[in-house]
Amino acid sequence: METKNLTRRNFIKLSSLTGAALTIGFYFPTGAKAAEVMKSETADNLGIDLNAWISIDTNGKVTITNHRAEMGQGSFQSVPQIIAEELEVDLNDVRIVFAQGNNAKYGSQITGGSSTVRGTYKKLLHLSATAREMLIEAAAKKWNVPASECYAENGHVIHKPSGKKFNYGELVADASKLTPPTSVPLKDPKDYKVLRKPIPRQDTPLKVNGTATFGMDKKLPGMLYAVVERNPRFQGKLKGFDDTETKKVPGVKHVIPVKMSVFNTFREGVAVVADSIWSAMQGRKVLKVEWDDSGFEHFSTEQLYARMNDDLKTKDGLSFRTKGNFAAALEKADKKLEATYETPYESHSCMEPVNCTAHYQGDKLEIWGPIQGPDWVQDLLSPLMDLPKEKIIVNMTFLGGGFGRKAFMDYPHEAAVISKAVNAPVQVVWTREDDTTQGPFRPGMVYQCSGGLKDGRISAYKAKLAGQNMDHQWPGAQKDSYNGSTTEGFLEPYFESIPHYSFSDLPLDVPIPVMWWRSVYASTNGFAFESFMDELAVQAGKDPLDFRRQHLGEERYQTLINRLEEVSGWKNRKKNEGYGVSITECFSSIVGEVVKVSKKADGKVKVDKVWAVMDCGWYVNPDIIRAQVEGSIVMAIGAATVHATHFNDGKAVEQNFNTYKMPRITDTPEIEVHVVDNEEKAGGVGEPGLPPLSAALTNAIFDLTGKRIRKLPFNLEEV
Template sequence: MIANNISRRNFIRLSGMTGAALSLGFYFPAKGKEAEILKTEAAGDLGIELNAWITIDSSGKVTIVNHRSEMGQGSFQAVPQIIAEELEVNLDNVNIIFGVGNSAKYGSQITGGSSTVRGTYKKLLKLSASAREMLKQAAAKRWGAALSDCYAENGQVIHRPTGKKLGYGDLVAEASKLEPPKEVELKDPKDYKILRKPLPRQDTPLKVNGKAVFGLDKKLPGMLYAVVERNPRFLGKVKSFDDSATKTVPGVKHVIKVQMNVFTTKREGVAVVADNLWAAMQGRKVLKVEWDDSGFEHHSTDQLYTKMNELLKGEPISFKTKGSFDAVYEKATKKLEAVYETPYESHSCMEPVNCIAHVTENKCEIWGPIQGPDWIQDDLSKQLNIPKENVTVNMTFLGGGFGRKAFTDYPHEAAVISKEIKAPVQVVWTREDDTTQGPFRPGMVYQCKGALNDQKRIRGYETKMAGQNMNHQWPGSDKTSYNDSVTEGFLETYLESIPNYSFGDYPLDSPIPVMWWRSVYSSTNAFAFESFIDELAVLGEKDPLEFRKEHLWDDRYHALVTKLEEVSGWKSRGKNSGYGVAITECFSSIVGEVVKVSKKPDGKLKIDKVWAVMDCGWYVNPDIIRAQVEGSIIMALGAATKHATNFKDGKAVEKNFDTYKMPRITDIGDIEVHIMDNEEKAGGVGEPGLPPFTPALTNAIFDLTGKRIRKLPFNLDEV
């Protein structure tokens, strides 16, 4: 970890480097222009903040700053694998460290939208290829040889005619004095030695041997520990509290009222601070708090969904239209209408939320599982009225994130407590805190209508979405604006092949905080979209996969469907099993999944197998892709059949894994993942595998049983 803002000198010192170094970075000019590669030595002369991602020291060691978080999705492996390919180094000689929050150096650091690879891979390839060429130039100059006679391999430059070799460490001093080349030639993917290979992840040994530092592992000298009794109704206030019993617990040092920002509101609570976590937790148990819960609605789950269904009777905020759906639907002889419901969900990361803060008079430093260090730096600067450059946000490994750990509430709360007690403090959320306090994935209701033409193809399609709009919660938001994610998950090519469509939004207002959840709105949208496409196929008496193919006006989509048919044996499926398919598009990747179900001897359903085909365009490591698709499918299975967050009298009902149940290994059969090879730009990997699973599962259940599932979650044993 780097404890200070990165200067070139500190970067080298803290990375354990000695002697000369070649350090390159990106200069980000005006928005929309291509980033330029510059040497970091030029930073002072140019007065430009640079992102030093690659440094090579005199021993030949390559160090890479990972500016994004690692929450299990594989950035700790993917980023160095990209660098190592064009730099021509062995991954065993690559060291990677986390960068601190600094958008001026790194651009956006938010780990979300499956953006780490797809947002930076071209720049990283060019950056590493430029470093390689500078090292080759240095070697050619020393030998008095033609550059064309020199090539790089395994951390060395080799002179082809004579076989002479020089290690990168021997060349770094001379190379650092050269200007980066304006243009570099990148490898053809067929020539990759490291990329697209299933290389083992560099963070796995660290996690096995205990060297990986997660948020809960981090410790500081003199650090205290805090837990907070927060109002269970989100907007409630602290009326009074009695801490007399709490203060008798050995180790308890402070009991204070605290507030943290949650979008435009304040969440209130009482913090118990002690010299060890156990004492803080015991002190909280005997704390007595009286809450003021007046002035806002205490929603229950039934009330929320009643409101959403009522909203569907009105006029939506129009998001996207083409043609005249209403006219087509009114005249159609083959038409269909259906309503789908999806539940609120907790993020339930295996590592509950936690954060360390140390606030002094005019400085603040944060350590913890942070998905958006630049966001936290900016937010704390404003909240604490501290210059941005005096706020340091250090990332640890994250035990899961899924969007929850990109939020600003828990670092703000830790900073408030640290400032009050004038000491470093680690604020730990218990599993119950994490499960009940949110923010949650919003529950949604969808009304879908469709009409077929004489050829039994879709002539008109409409989806109206009712539920909380995450964008409406932020300060200064326009609450009359539509949800810009209404079509998220819908195949782009459908918007070309369907002549008349309409998508609209009915925003629900509620005190319950909601936020991004893995694949964001695609996780709920896709259930409605791909279930309804299946229902339209049945209405047209067509094979569900063939029906989809008729509406895919693009070779890329056809190639994926062909692969999905082939690997799943779709055309030769048996009569005693149910097969369901769904194809979705999310964060520039297309994923198709087929689920096979059958009945056990006792008549209950079981999931026999899942086939997934991922088209994410340019990719790094097939093993990471397979792991992410498998994890996405299991997470989708839980949200479809195992758990949901319900509310009663304004409070979350489920508190821990005894009621918010997780899938078990016996709940699903084999998962087989296939990856498309093509020349498309890189798409996301960590999230796009989730949306198609649930509709593929429910479509398979219909195929086997004739029962159409339109409300989640459902119990497989009760279908």
């Protein structure tokens, strides 16, 4: 699982190849829209870097590179499963290695936006089918028979009339001399043997037996360990520190001031560097630091939401998307409705706290860690560390959760700065308190929704959202620009069926670092948009599912609604049960969820079950999809009913899991996930299951109790 510098020679060595091998990859010719397949030898001669290499050795073993991170979402299984299908090999004969950061070779390496499979599956299918056809051609030449008489199966090429066969390993030398065909046949999905099958994940044994390498597993000769006391007010400055007692702690080697890049500013702190993480933590406990917190606002949660609510009442938003004349249509509406919804700030709280190992060596910098965007790290650190981009080597390990937090570049920069200062490799570890209080956070949001009904249908729809725009934090950002995710989560057919609408954004400018959180703005938009859709259905006197059905004309959405209605038993709802529905789409996938609630003996509400229907188009492994949807639902339950980040006097209040509580197994209802089979383009899987839950839950509570919940989080015990 160790990441290597994947030159062709090192790749061959890593793959245990002994000379002859079939190694191919794809690249994009200048100006071309489609990828072309090329042999590695040809690429070497032309000076072309190939990406997503497939290499088959003389034993028939297949090694491929994965240019994206594995943070639990399943790419470590999905990518080999794609390759194994068209290459016709046993999945156990395919292994995967992590590529280093190099966007000149791989293009974007950011693992986010649920993009790993949907962004590369067609190229991977074509690449592996090309390798298969080259092996078939090599076998046909050996037998002196037409290639049409041969087929590939289970790592062999077989001659149909005679039954003779070659192992792939026996063919790679000859196949490597052939020119890759430009057109190869791909399988019809109905003929898949590996794809769309619930094959167990290959990384599970590694994570169970402890051989998987996570960030904190990295060890280097002479490596030191560091923890950092950072200013808790995000933009405060270091005034001074007293390290007298810290230096008395056995093992402490250095105490130094540090700055790390956080968007358009630098966060300041004091690093305690020692020969063990324990010594560094003990030294930090007795460190005395004085901060300068002047020159910026020390805000509270109450002040933040008061400002957002006031903006919605007094200001026009930055227009994002409009059609028709909302005001005129609302005036003519039979019924009108307005509602305001609030969602909280949230911590990412990955189970693996943030960590990074760096080794600055003067003319180069090497980094190891749980990193979602190795190419972004290179882009940031090149000017900050005054090194050419190619001299910044970023190695990806497994991630114990990411959710967007580990796509940020602050912690690799901090590790690099400390390593340079102490002239040694350093592993920086954030404590759970650091991780919970320092952010970046999911932004809290407030939504003002207005709508009008005419003849039982939506005739006018308006949504204004107030909250921080993540894009406004970067250096040189245009702060008069609207939030490009203003309608994220809103179903696309609504834009066709609603004749008059208006979506706008009111950006909040405060010194809280915010960034992507699983499903990004869809995680908050979904609650507001689908709660309001439910309220409009009730106002229209329509069944909430039927109301959505009449506004979603496309067959794909109708199929999902019908499936959701069927699996949840929607039409057979009983009197003392509450059912709520929500349907959202993001990252090219559509997910519908139904939540069932009832009352316990003491009269309090309990969540009985969640049904989810996922339409992600072309897909790889239904078990991975179910796991991702289940995880998304549990995470959404936490954000809706259990935890939130609050601020007081400019600092985050919650510090660890004793106050920023996680959902327990007793909080988790039965979850039933269904995957839609169709031939649509592949959509995302890791994130789209999260946005529908909160609205489906609160809509179910309304159905049961008549109480409408418009502010998250809420306490189920108090409903």
